[in-house]
Amino acid sequence: MSLLEVRDITKNFGKAEVLKGISFDVEKGEVLSLIGSSGSGKTTLLRCLNFLETPTSGKITLSGETLYDSEEGRNLSDREKRDRRLHFGLVFQQFNLFPQYTALKNVTLAAELLKREELKREKASAAAIKEALEGVRLKAAELLDSVGLSDKADNYPCQLSGGQQQRVAIARALALEPEILCFDEPTSALDPELTGEVLSVIKGLAARKMTMIIVTHEMEFAKNVSDKVIFMDSGVIAVEGTPDEVFGNSSNARIQKFLKSVNN
C-alpha cells in the first residue's frame, strides 16, 4: 500500500474539464514532480489534494484511509475538509504570508491555534497549555533556523526578500508536520537569483526524506530532486516515470515539444 493513492480524479469548472482522470501513487519519503505547460491541470490537481477544490469524481486515499471518495456522493463539511487538509502542507507560488505578523509568528500562528484547541479538548491545565505553546515557539524557531532565517524571526514579511518570504512559508507549512508537503511553483514569483536559496531548502527536505509533491517549471531541479516525474498535458498524465525515463523520453512528441520550449 502506498502512502498516497490517487484514483481517477476528474475536475470540471463549469463545462471546462481541467482534470480528466488522474491516477498515481506516492510512496513515503518520495519526491514527485509535476511538470507540464500552464493550463495542463497541475495546480488544480495540487489544490484538490489540499481540499481547496473538491474533485468532481475520483478517490483519494492516504495510508489506507479514504480522504475523498466521490462514490460516497456527498460534499465534505468545513470540519471534514479541515481535518483532511491537515495531512497535507501547501507552499504557494505567491508565498501568502500573513503580512501583519513577524516571520516567527507566521510559523507559530496556526500551530498554536491547533495546539490550544487540542489541549482544551483534553481539558489540560493553563500551565500545561502555556508550556505546550512555548514548545511550539521553540520548534518554530528551530524551523526558521533550518531554512537559514534565524536572524529574521522578528522581521515582517515586507522586510524580507521574495526568497526569504518563501523560506518562511516553507517553515510555516512544516510547523504543522504534514505527511505530504506540496509546492505550487514555489520559485515562479521569484527573481532568478533568488530561486537557488528556495530550491536548496527543498533539496534539504528531500535529503531528510520528506514526502513531497512539487509543481515546477525548473526542469534541472525536477531532474535532480525527484524520484518520480509526471508530465501532464490537457488534464491527463501523458508521461510518468523516473526522471531519466521522462526527460529522456523520445517517443512522446508532446513532452519533446514541451522540454524544447522550456529549455529555450
Add this chain to the structure above:
Amino acid sequence: MIASVTFGEVTLKLLEGFLSTLKIFGLTLLFALPLGLVISFGSMSRFKPLKYLVKVFVWIIRGTPLMLQLIVIYYGPGLIVMAARKAGTSNFFIDLMEKMNNFSAMTMVVIAFVINYACYFSEIYRGGIESITQGQYEAGYVLGMTKRQIFFKVILLQVVKRIIPPMSNEIITLVKDTSLARIITAYELIWAAQKFIKSEGLLWPLLYTGVFYLAFCGILTLLFGYIEKKLSYFRS
C-alpha cells in the same frame, strides 16, 4: 438690543450644545460601526434573497437625504398611528409605532444616524474585505484554520488598515452631519448658538460654532493619522 451676554457665557452655552453633539456622534459610532459589519456580511451573503434585500435597503438609505430620513423617522410613526386609529386597526406594528412616537427627539436622531451611517460603513467594509486576496484565506485553510479564525486572526487587521482613510472621511462627515439633528428639534451645537439670535439678537455665536467643529475634526484627523502610522509596520 444691546448684547448683555459675555463671551464666557456664550462659550459655556455652546459647550453645552457641543456635549449634545458629542453624544449624537459617540452613540452613532458605537452602534453603527458593528451594525455596518453585520450589513456588509448581509450584502456579501451567498443566500441571494438576503443579499438583494440588504442591497435594496442600502440603496434606499444611501439614495435619500439624511435630512429626509430624519423627518420620516420623526413624523412617520405619528402619521401611521393616526391613520391606524382612524381605520380602527391595531397590531404589533402599530404598537411599535406608538412607542416610537413617544421616543425623545434625541433617540430618533440616534436611530436615524445609526441606520444611515451603518449603511455607508457597510459599503466601506465590503470594499475592504473583498480587496483581501483569496491567497490569504487559502493560506489559512491549508494551515487548518477555521473560517472564523482566518477572519479574526488574519483578515480583519488587514481590512482595518485598508479602510482607515475612507472611514476617517465618513467619521469626519458625521461630526458635521450632527447639525441636521436640529431640524427635528434635537438640541445640539447649532441650536445652542441659534438661541442667541432669538434671545439676544447675536449672530456671532453661530459663527463661533465653527471653532468647535474645526477643533474636533482636527483632533480626529490627528487620531486617524496616528492609527495609520501605528499600522504602517506592515504592508498588505
